[in-house]
Amino acid sequence: MDTSTPTRWITPAGLIPVAIAGSLFVWFAQMIPVIAAGDTLRFLWEWVPSLGVNFSFYIDGLSLTFALLITGIGALVMLYSARYLAGHVHQARFSLFLTSFMLSMIGLVLSDNLLILFVFWELTTITSYLLIGFNHDTLKARRSALQALMMTGVGGLALLAGIILIGTTAGTFEMSQINQMPGVLTQSVMYLPILMLVLAGAFTKSAQMPFHFWLPNAMAAPTPVSAYLHSATMVKAGIYLLARTHPSLSGTDVWLWTLTIAGAVTMVFASIMALRQTDLKLALAYTTLMALGALTLLLGNESGYTITAAATFLIVHSLYKAALFLVVGIMDAQTGTRDADKLFGMGKAMPITAIAAGIAALSMAGFPPFLGFIGKELKYAGAIAVASEPIIVAGAFLIASALMVAIAGIVSFRPFWSKSGTPIAGVKEAPWPMLVGPVVLASMGAFFGIFPDVLANSLVNPTVAAIIGNAEPAKELKLWAGVNLPLFLSIATFMLGFTLYYYKIQIRTALIRMTTAAPSFDNGWDTLMAGIASGSKALTRMIQTGVLRQYMFVTFATALVAMGATLFIRTTGIPSVGWPDIELWDWLVFLLVLLGAGLTVVTNSRITAIAGLGVVGIGMAMIFILFSAPDVAITQLLVETLVVVLFAAAALKLPELDKERLGARPLDALIALGFGVVTTIIVMKVTAGPIDRELTTFFETASWPEAFGQNIVNVILVDFRALDTFGEIAVVLIAAISIFALLKSKPEEDKP
Amino acid sequence: MNSVILIAGARLQAVLLLVFSAYMLLRGHNAPGGGFIGGLIAATGFVVYAIACGTQDARKALRFDPGSIAGAGLGIALFAGVMAVFWGDAFFTGQWLFIGATEDSKGLPLSSVLIFDIGVYLVVLGAVLSITFSLEEAV
Numbered sequence: 078m079d080t081s082t083p084t085r086w087i088t089p090a091g092l093i094p095v096a097i098a099g100s101l102f103v104w105f106a107q108m109i110p111v112i113a114a115g116d117t118l119r120f121l122w123e124w125v126p127s128l129g130v131n132f133s134f135y136i137d138g139l140s141l142t143f144a145l146l147i148t149g150i151g152a153l154v155m156l157y158s159a160r161y162l163a164g165h166v167h168q169a170r171f172s173l174f175l176t177s178f179m180l181s182m183i184g185l186v187l188s189d190n191l192l193i194l195f196v197f198w199e200l201t202t203i204t205s206y207l208l209i210g211f212n213h214d215t216l217k218a219r220r221s222a223l224q225a226l227m228m229t230g231v232g233g234l235a236l237l238a239g240i241i242l243i244g245t246t247a248g249t250f251e252m253s254q255i256n257q258m259p260g261v262l263t264q265s266v267m268y269l270p271i272l273m274l275v276l277a278g279a280f281t282k283s284a285q286m287p288f289h290f291w292l293p294n295a296m297a298a299p300t301p302v303s304a305y306l307h308s309a310t311m312v313k314a315g316i317y318l319l320a321r322t323h324p325s326l327s328g329t330d331v332w333l334w335t336l337t338i339a340g341a342v343t344m345v346f347a348s349i350m351a352l353r354q355t356d357l358k359l360a361l362a363y364t365t366l367m368a369l370g371a372l373t374l375l376l377g378n379e380s381g382y383t384i385t386a387a388a389t390f391l392i393v394h395s396l397y398k399a400a401l402f403l404v405v406g407i408m409d410a411q412t413g414t415r416d417a418d419k420l421f422g423m424g425k426a427m428p429i430t431a432i433a434a435g436i437a438a439l440s441m442a443g444f445p446p447f448l449g450f451i452g453k454e455l456k457y458a459g460a461i462a463v464a465s466e467p468i469i470v471a472g473a474f475l476i477a478s479a480l481m482v483a484i485a486g487i488v489s490f491r492p493f494w495s496k497s498g499t500p501i502a503g504v505k506e507a508p509w510p511m512l513v514g515p516v517v518l519a520s521m522g523a524f525f526g527i528f529p530d531v532l533a534n535s536l537v538n539p540t541v542a543a544i545i546g547n548a549e550p551a552k553e554l555k556l557w558a559g560v561n562l563p564l565f566l567s568i569a570t571f572m573l574g575f576t577l578y579y580y581k582i583q584i585r586t587a588l589i590r591m592t593t594a595a596p597s598f599d600n601g602w603d604t605l606m607a608g609i610a611s612g613s614k615a616l617t618r619m620i621q622t623g624v625l626r627q628y629m630f631v632t633f634a635t636a637l638v639a640m641g642a643t644l645f646i647r648t649t650g651i652p653s654v655g656w657p658d659i660e661l662w663d664w665l666v667f668l669l670v671l672l673g674a675g676l677t678v679v680t681n682s683r684i685t686a687i688a689g690l691g692v693v694g695i696g697m698a699m700i701f702i703l704f705s706a707p708d709v710a711i712t713q714l715l716v717e718t719l720v721v722v723l724f725a726a727a728a729l730k731l732p733e734l735d736k737e738r739l740g741a742r743p744l745d746a747l748i749a750l751g752f753g754v755v756t757t758i759i760v761m762k763v764t765a766g767p768i769d770r771e772l773t774t775f776f777e778t779a780s781w782p783e784a785f786g787q788n789i790v791n792v793i794l795v796d797f798r799a800l801d802t803f804g805e806i807a808v809v810l811i812a813a814i815s816i817f818a819l820l821k822s823k824p825e826e827d828k829p
Numbered sequence: 830m831n832s833v834i835l836i837a838g839a840r841l842q843a844v845l846l847l848v849f850s851a852y853m854l855l856r857g858h859n860a861p862g863g864g865f866i867g868g869l870i871a872a873t874g875f876v877v878y879a880i881a882c883g884t885q886d887a888r889k890a891l892r893f894d895p896g897s898i899a900g901a902g903l904g905i906a907l908f909a910g911v912m913a914v915f916w917g918d919a920f921f922t923g924q925w926l927f928i929g930a931t932e933d934s935k936g937l938p939l940s941s942v943l944i945f946d947i948g949v950y951l952v953v954l955g956a957v958l959s960i961t962f963s964l965e966e967a968v
Contacts, residue, residue: 708861795864
């Protein structure tokens with residue numbers, strides 16, 4: 078995208094989303110005083126109260142922090158996109174997707190009812206699928222979008238199962254109430270399944286190892302999308318879920334160790350992988366993974382230090398990462414490349430971008446006096462306070478933070494100020510709408526670094542209170558906390574980070590050599606997908622033979638075995654019934670049915686067989702008439718007539734019955750006879766006992782006074798059980814449509 | 830099949846069956862009959878007509894696409910169910926109107942239940958004909 082030529086960018090498609098996001102931000106911002114004072118807000122509209130599904134929204138420190146990040150960064154990113162995508166054919170579509178995503182995300186973080194939360198959770202999955210696949214004419218974008226959809230979609234299903242278990246265990250789906258019941262989940266027998274399912278949802282969404290690989294691939298999306306979804310919002314949905322369920326799910330060894338191990342492994346792996354990349358956007362994607370790992374790790378604990386660190390780092394990371402993504406987008410737009418080995422010496426040409434990038438990077442690297450420094454100090458303090466293995470956790474943070482220092486240099490120092498390559502000529506500063514985002518986000522990092530109390534009082538403390546309650550007050554955010562262990566760790570971080578930056582090329586070469594040899598998760602994904610496809614194809618071939626006889630055989634054999642086995646296990650003996658008191662008429666009908674059945678079985682002509690079946694059907698209808706069920710009898714007669722007509726129409730075109738295949742008949746006969754015997758025994762057993770006439774009596778007495786009808790069958794159909802009938806006629810219609818579609822669609826080889 | 834006798838008979842029969850089906854539909858609440866049976870009878874008339882004169886003529890005689898008839902029937906049935914909500918009753922509660930009712934007789938009873946049965950009639954008619962016509966056109 079060449080932004081040097083002036084394009085008309087003030088368009089409704091570009092600016093309406095900015096207005097929406099901006100006004101939502103203001104609306105949420107005016108709630109800060111209420112929330113900071115320790116209150117919470119709750120909105121409720123009942124939807125399906127009988128199922129416990131309500132549109133209930135809950136605003137406390139945690140959800141407000143997320144809502145502000147989503148709308149604030151959203152407004153800036155949308156302003157940026159208005160210019161970045163100005164003149165793009167599908168700009169309106171992009172705006173629609175991005176706005177829908179933002180609204181789903183807001184819904185997710187504000188939902189109190191877990192089922193509503195799930196709906197929004199899935200909406201973010203779908204909208205992010207559309208956004209990642211925005212450049213749908215490239216194979217890579219389509220594949221990445223599908224991969225993200227599958228990964229987060231599978232996780233979403235697991236989450237739904239977990240939510241239902243939570244609802245049945247706690248008796249409510251309102252998270253604010255569940256969090257008020259200490260131990261209701263942790264002491265339940267269902268705790269482990271609930272935890273595993275919820276974590277499956279959170280880990281896939283927040284791309285924890287081993288579900289991480291979709292996130293770097295999602296960089297196929299346009300840069301504003303990456304800046305928004307894959308730094309500040311969507312991938313943080315998993316983190317949000319962990320924080321939201323923290324009060325009721327945490328505090329066990331399983332929670333502590335699962336989150337610690339997943340978080341630590343993801344963090345270290347991702348920061349090493351980040352150093353391997355030459356594409357600046359990919360490098361940032363891996364540092365996002367690192368941040369998600371760090372947040373997961375911190376949320377595994379319950380101490381005031383770790384949770385304060387998590388709340389602060391959440392904000393810090395969103396600010397600097399969105400800024401840096403936008404900066405990389407600017408570089409890409411102005412030069413056409415994101416390759417770290419090609420971008421040098423642009424600092425003089427684009428000073429504002431360079432300065433914004435520098436400030437954001439200093440925050441990322443954790444230098445004082447930026448907010449990143451406070452975040453890092455808190456992380457170290459939190460690491461020392463973890464309940465698992467303080468030394469290992471602190472070591473993991475040290476490695477990850479040092480690598481962050483190196484990456485910060487690579488992303489925002491080298492392209493602008495380094496003299497180690499040929500400077501790119503003719504670069505221009507980006508237009509102002511694209512600069513606002515990085516500048517504002519970077520300055521926020523600096524502002525909050527100098528005045529940490531503002532952030533602490535407005536957002537961090539209420540967030541911490543929302544996660545761990547008032548058990549332990551949030552730790553103070555300050556730039557100078559005295560000479561302590563975190564400070565020494567910080568100094569060590571900088572020294573290690575500078576060394577890594579100095580040897581970055583050598584390290585990258587070594588890493589590339591190592592990782593190309595190692596098996597890749599991404600290829601494993603392809604293998605898995607191909608395996609599922611071929612497996613289901615083989616299974617389909619096995620059970621869908623296309624031979625109607627086999628389907629019928631399997632169906633009846635299964636039913637026979639199921640009924641026979643139940644009969645054998647549940648009951649004993651065959652009830653003796655006396656010689657039935659039947660008339661001559663009955664005998665004649667009985668004979669007629671027998672004749673019809675015999676004719677159907679022995680004939681070789683299809684028409685004769687159909688006629689034989691018709692005789693059986695008419696015999697059945699006559700039995701209904703003899704037992705005074707005229708409605709059933711009429712229906713039976715009509716259906717029989719229609720079936721014979723329909724079959725006759727088709728049978729005219731079919732060949733004679735194949736005599737070769739008749740060899741299989743003994744088996745068919747066995748099943749048919751077995752079926753008849755089992756059904757007869759069941760009917761005998763049913764009629765042997767006294768018949769419960771409660772329903773019959775009810776309908777007999779209620780039919781006329783309540784439904785004004787004398788024909789009970791009809792009254793049941795259209796009044797007492799009208800809903801059932803409605804379902805049945807819907808099925809009739811669906812069957813008709815399916816048959817229509819089957820007959821109208823030609824086999825594939827016939828198509829031109 | 831090009832048989833003059835069959836064509837003439839089928840036409841006459843179709844008319845009679847249609848009238849009979851309406852009769853069965855309307856008497857259904859108090860005597861054997863109803864929407865399902867009525868729909869089947871009407872369908873039989875058209876099926877025979879289609880065999881005698883070809884599906885093209887039968888479609889023309891039907892005037893509407895059978896699929897649309899079935900769809901409309903489902904819509905009417907749903908409407909009959911929703912009607913109850915306007916009177917503050919639960920979904921699918923029967924609503925009755927007795928026109929000209931006196932002490933001795935109930936007058937002319939009209940009801941949402943009848944509308945529902947008409948919906949059933951149309952669904953059955955449309956679905957059976959949709960299947961029959963496309964089957965006959967396919968073979």
